[in-house]
Amino acid sequence: MDSILVTGNGPLQGQIPIAGAKNACLTLMPATLLSEEPLTLTNAPRLSDIKTMTQLLQSLGAEVSALQDGQVQAMSSHNLDNHVADYDIVRKMRASNLVLGPMLARLGQAVVSLPGGCAIGARPMDLHIHGLEALGAEIDLRDGYLHAKAPGGLKGAVIDLAFASVGATENILMAATLAKGTTVINNAAREPEISDLADCLRKMGAQIEGDGTSRIEVQGVDRLHGATHQVVTDRIELGTYMLAPVICGGEVELLGGRMDLVGAFAEKLDEAGVAIEETDAGLKVRRRGDRVKAVNVTTEPFPGFPTDLQAQMMALMCTADGVSVLEEKIFENRFMHAPELTRMGARIDVQGGTATVTGVERLKGAPVMATDLRASVSLILAGLAAEGETLVNRVYHLDRGYEHVVSKLSGVGAKIERIKGT
Numbered sequence: 287m288d289s290i291l292v293t294g295n296g297p298l299q300g301q302i303p304i305a306g307a308k309n310a311c312l313t314l315m316p317a318t319l320l321s322e323e324p325l326t327l328t329n330a331p332r333l334s335d336i337k338t339m340t341q342l343l344q345s346l347g348a349e350v351s352a353l354q355d356g357q358v359q360a361m362s363s364h365n366l367d368n369h370v371a372d373y374d375i376v377r378k379m380r381a382s383n384l385v386l387g388p389m390l391a392r393l394g395q396a397v398v399s400l401p402g403g404c405a406i407g408a409r410p411m412d413l414h415i416h417g418l419e420a421l422g423a424e425i426d427l428r429d430g431y432l433h434a435k436a437p438g439g440l441k442g443a444v445i446d447l448a449f450a451s452v453g454a455t456e457n458i459l460m461a462a463t464l465a466k467g468t469t470v471i472n473n474a475a476r477e478p479e480i481s482d483l484a485d486c487l488r489k490m491g492a493q494i495e496g497d498g499t500s501r502i503e504v505q506g507v508d509r510l511h512g513a514t515h516q517v518v519t520d521r522i523e524l525g526t527y528m529l530a531p532v533i534c535g536g537e538v539e540l541l542g543g544r545m546d547l548v549g550a551f552a553e554k555l556d557e558a559g560v561a562i563e564e565t566d567a568g569l570k571v572r573r574r575g576d577r578v579k580a581v582n583v584t585t586e587p588f589p590g591f592p593t594d595l596q597a598q599m600m601a602l603m604c605t606a607d608g609v610s611v612l613e614e615k616i617f618e619n620r621f622m623h624a625p626e627l628t629r630m631g632a633r634i635d636v637q638g639g640t641a642t643v644t645g646v647e648r649l650k651g652a653p654v655m656a657t658d659l660r661a662s663v664s665l666i667l668a669g670l671a672a673e674g675e676t677l678v679n680r681v682y683h684l685d686r687g688y689e690h691v692v693s694k695l696s697g698v699g700a701k702i703e704r705i706k707g708t
């Protein structure tokens with residue numbers, strides 16, 4: 287198994303290009319199932335999760351080819367000859383559940399394994415199920431699989447989500463594009479990935495209004511057609527690399543970065559003493575003083591502080607001046623990085639969903655274990671700020687969400703290398 291060796295250094299200088307968003311691409315790819323005509327995505331990130339989604343779509347009968355070094359995903363779902371999303375693929379990746387809505391809408395049936403849980407917590411689907419049932423689907427759970435059918439087709443309905451779930455909003459939105467009549471999703475998720483999906487669906491002929499707000503309205507159409515769509519910038523990769531010059535000094539420009547993608551996160555950085563400048567090419571970031579100030583963070587649905595940046599923010603707070611309190615409100619087990627950061631000399635006390643971090647002057651390098659995707663990169667960030675060497679093991683988690691992490695960080699002067707495992 288490969289590992290990543292980071293040697294603490296700094297300051298960092300230069301530019302880092304930000305890729306297309308994993309969490310957008312993983313919902314845009316299943317949208318291909320809604321149409322017989324080809325869907326082409328540009329600016330796709332080169333990640334193992336994208337390969338897993340490719341395998342899943344291919345297993346359903348879609349044709350998927352990655353072009354131009356994986357940045358273009360050309361897909362066609364002309365002949366779908368299977369409607370079963372197998373456990374062996376779904377268990378590898380939560381986003382596999384996003385084939386449920388499109389398959390049900392296009393084929394009138396779908397059998398999709400329930401994802402179960404993952405390292406960060408449970409990944410329930412009750413909100414997806416209630417929403418699709420409101421559209422007329424009949425869904426049973428048998429042998430760990432959701433068996434869904436809508437023999438008479440789906441019909442528009444008003445759906446009030448009990449929580450603004452990103453995945454449920456995506457599944458219901460995709461299904462509603464081909465349902466008869468009007469669907470309203472109240473308390474819809476407002477994440478930029480939802481608006482990106484809605485933009486793509488509109489290019490395919492869907493009639494959608496209100497995405498980006500809590501009320502999305504969809505007028506169903508008989509069929510969708512082909513389209514080409516550019517995947518939105520990855521706000522989580524952006525936020526992660528914004529922290530690199532903050533944690534170990536220097537100034538880095540994040541190419542493609544946009545303030546509207548990182549609002550609440552950027553506000554917290556400003557409070558902590560970070561200067562963020564909007565440039566023609568993206569965002570330029572540097573620390574204003576020698577050390578950032580401790581700030582408190584609570585994760586929330588967009589436009590709040592994203593759960594996917596909590597681990598990275600905790601790494602920063604480990605060397606901040608003062609005490610910070612981080613509250614994780616989205617996933618029940620998303621502090622697995624805390625004990626690993628503690629091995630590097632961090633002072634962290636976790637009580638339930640709250641972590642209290644007392645900043646220390648300097649972390650110390652250590653061998654650490656990556657437990658999930660964002661935990662992995664938080665350990666790399668901590669390694670950049672630590673004295674000596676940090677060896678991050680189990681980096682396959684990282685490959686799910688960060689393309690070319692070594693060349694992106696070494697390109698701005700970080701000492702980082704990938705060590706091939708046996």
Ligand SMILES: CC(=O)N[C@H]1[C@@H](OP(=O)(O)OP(=O)(O)OC[C@H]2O[C@@H](n3ccc(=O)[nH]c3=O)[C@H](O)[C@@H]2O)O[C@H](CO)[C@@H](O)[C@@H]1O
Pocket residue numbers: 309380408409410411412413414415449450451452453454477586587588592593594615616617
């Ligand atoms: C609100 C939020 O931050 N969502 C994040 C979540 O999306 P993802 O779509 O995976 O998760 P949801 O937004 O659906 O889930 C958020 C919360 O709702 C609960 N839930 C969800 C569905 C359901 O049917 N029933 C239910 O109870 C979950 O347990 C969780 O506590 O992970 C993605 C990958 O990390 C992030 O990009 C999303 O920003």
Ligand SMILES: C=C(OP(=O)(O)O)C(=O)O
Pocket residue numbers: 308309379380381404406594659660687
């Ligand atoms: C947890 C994440 O992804 P997933 O929902 O695909 O597990 C993430 O992107 O941080």
